[in-house]
Amino acid sequence: MLLRYAGLGAQLLAAIGLSVFVGVKADEWLGCSPLLTILLPLLVLGSTFYKLIRETGNKKLK
DSSP: OGGGGTTHHHHHHHHHHHHHHHHHHHHHHHTOOTHHHHHHHHHHHHHHHHHHHHHHHTOOOO
């Protein structure tokens, strides 16, 4: 059971890094303030924590 979530840290780090990169490039392309650089990583964090809570919250104790 513990190995099921062993790669979650690396996966989260890669997802945040990618979302920051995409946010910076999108902000440069659109010429706007660092709105997407801030917004995209927050969306990634929110969706990752939502998925994690959904997967771990519905388990019944044996």
